Amino acid sequence: MVSSGSDQRGGAVAQTRRPVIGLTTYLEQAAQGVWNVRAAFLPEVYFDAVTASGGIAVLLPPQPAPEDAAPAVLDGLDGLILTGGVDVQPELYGAPRHPLTDPARADRDAWEMALFAGAEERRMPVLAICRGMQVVNVARGGTLHQHLPDVLGTEKYRLGGGLFATNSTEVEAGSRLADLVGAGRQEVHSYHHQGVDRLGDGLAVTARTDDGLVYAVEGMGDGYLLGVQWHPEQNLDDRRLFAGLVREAADYRARSRTAPSNQEVSA
Template sequence: MASNVSDPAGARRPVIGLTTYLERATQGVWDVRASFLPQQYFDAVTASGGVAVLLPPQPAAQAAASVVLDGLDGLILTGGLDVQPELYGAARHPLTDPARADRDEWELALLAGARERGIPVFGICRGLQLINVAYGGTLHQHLPEALGTERYKIGGGVFAENTVDVDASTKLAGLIGAGPYGVHSYHHQGVDRLGEGLVVTARTDDGLVQAFEAPGDDYLVAVQWHPEENSADRRLFLGLVAAADAYAVSHRGVSA
C-alpha cells in the first residue's frame, strides 16, 4: 500500500520520516521522557510539500526500522549530540557528548534499510556524521583542536554563519547551485576520513568537508550545516521531497 497521503485538493504528499531523541521533558505536572525535535525541521518538510513523521528510537531497532520504512517515502537523519566514537574505533575525547547508543543503533538501522530499499536519504549535521561512520569513515571529535578554530560552534544556541564552496556537477549543486553558499553552523565535530564510496560536494576554506553524496541514481545527500534554520531557502528540503515523490511513483505504484 502506498504511503503517500493527499491534501484536500488531491495532490500527493510524500511521507518523510525525521529521526528524534528521547529526551526528558516537562509540561505542567508531567516530567517524562518524550520524543524531541525542534519544530524548524518539520516546518521545513511541510513547507516543501511533504508530510513529517517523527521517528524516536525504538527497541529491537532493526525489526522496528523495517516496519517503519515500509511507510516512508523519504528519510531525514537530523542533528543532535555526538555519534559514539566507539563506532569508528576511536578513544573517547573528554569533550565528546555522552553516548546515545539507542539513537545511534536506531539511525544506523534506518539508514541501512533505506539504502536497501532505495528510499531517499538526507543527512543534517549529526546525520552527515552518522552516515560517514556507517560508510566506514571517522570523525574529528573536537574541531578546535584539529583545525584551531571555533568558527563552527560559537555556543549559547547561536548559529555561526559560514560560507561553503559547492562543487559543480553534483546533486548538491543541482539543488542550490555551485560556488559560495552561506550556511548556519552548530557543531564541534566533523569528517576526518571520508566513508568509502562517498563523494565530497562542498568544503569550507579550511578544507573541512561540509557536504557529501553517494554516486548513482539513489538519493543520498548530506550537509554539515543546518538548512532548517534558513526559512528563506527550502531548496534542500524541496529536493528531498521531490526525490521522495519519485520514489513513491517508481517503487510503490503511486500514479503520477
Template sequence: MRKPVIGLTTYLEVVTQDVWHERAAFLPEPYMTSVTAAGGIPVLLPPQPAADDVVDAVLDRLDGLLLTGGLDVDPELYGADRHPLTDPARPDRDEWELTLFRAAERRRMPVLAICRGLQLVNVARGGTLHQHLPDELGTERYCIGGGEYAINEVVVDERSRLAELIGAGELDVHSYHHQGIDRLGAGLVASARSEEGLVQAFESDSDDYVVGVQWHPEENGDDRRLFEGLVAAASAFSLESALRS
C-alpha cells in the same frame, strides 16, 4: 499524486513541561516546518528497539528519510577513543538511526542527513570523525555556543548533485557543530567544503539519493531547496514503488 511521507528521526532527552520533568521524544519545529513547506508530510521516528521487522514496518510507510541533528555519535562506532569533550553516548539513538539508514539504503529510499545525520551516515559507510574541531583547525567558529547558530561560508562543487539543488559556489550556512568529517566513508564524495578543506557536505557517488550537509538548513526559512529536493526524490521513489507493486 499524494504528498510523500518523510520520516524524521528525533531526540530522546529529559525535557520539562509545566510540572513534568522526564524523558521524551522531541524535535525542534523548524525541521517539521521545512518538510511541510516543501510539500512533504513529516512523521516523527523516536528511538526504539531496532529490530529488523520494526524498521521494515516503519519504512514500508515512508517515501523518504531525514536524519536530524543532535548529540555526538559514539566514537566506539568508528574505532576511536573518546575525546573529553565528546557528548555522552546515546546507544539507543545510534542503533536506531544506523539500522534505519542501512535499511533505507537497501531500498534505495531517498535520504537527507543534517549535521549529526551527516556524521552518522559517514560512520555507517566506514568513515571517521574529528571529535573536536578546535583541536584540528584552531577555531571555534563552527560552534560559538549559547544556542546561537554561527554563519559560515562553504563552497559547493559545481559538478555535484548538491549544486543542482542549491547552486554552485559560495554559500552562507548556519553552523552548530564541534565535530566534523575526518575520513570520508565508502561511496561518498564531498560536494561542499569550507576554506580549511573541511567537508561540509557529501553525496552518494551512485545514482542513489543520499545527500548530507554539516550545516542546519532548517534554520533558514527563506531557503527550502534542500527539503524540496528530498520531497521531489521521495515523490519519485513513491511512484516507482507503486509501479513495481
C-alpha cells in the same frame, strides 16, 4: 511543491497523496505542564521545512530492537531525514573517546544506523543534516574528528549558547547540491564541534569550507543521498534542500507503489 490529485486505475479513482518523510528525533527529558518525562523531541523548524515543501512529516523516536523496527517503519515512508543532535559515539568507528565528546547515546545511534541501512537497501531518498551526515559517514566506514578546535584551531563552527554561527562553504559545480542551491560560495548556519575525518566508502565531497572541512557529501550510487554539515532548517533559502528531498520522495513513491490488480477472482 508536490500537489495532490487523482489518477484512474482499474476503474477506481486513487488519490495521489503527498510523500511521507520520516525525521529522526531525540529522546530527552521534557517538561510540559505538571509533567517532566522522557519524550520524543525535535525542533519545529525541521518538520515545518518538510510540510512547507509539500511533504508529510512523521517523527521517528528511537525504538527498542531497531533492526526489527526499522523495516516496518520504512515501509510507510517515502523519504528519510537524519537530523542533527549529539555526537556519534566514537566506539562505532574504533576511536578512543575524546574528553569533550558527548556522552554515548547508543539508542539513537543504533536506531539511525538501522534506518539508514534499510533506506539504502530500498534506494529511498535520504537527507542527512549535521549529526546525520556524520552518521552516514560512519555507517559507510568513515571516521570523525571528535573536536575540530584541536584540528583546525578555531571555535567558529560552534559558538555555544544555542547561537548558530554563520560560515561559508564552497559548493562544487555539477553536484546535486549545486542543482538545489547553486554552485560556489554559500553562507550557512553551523552548530557542531565534530566533522568528517576519513571519508566513508561510496561518498563524494561536494562542499568544503575555506579551511578544508568537509561540509557536504553525496552518494556515488544511483540512489539519492545528500548530507550537509550545516543546518538548512535554520535558513529559508536552504529549505530548497527539503524541497529537493520531497520531490525525490514523490518519485520514489511513484516507482515503488504497486498498482492494484484488475483481475477478478471468480467462484
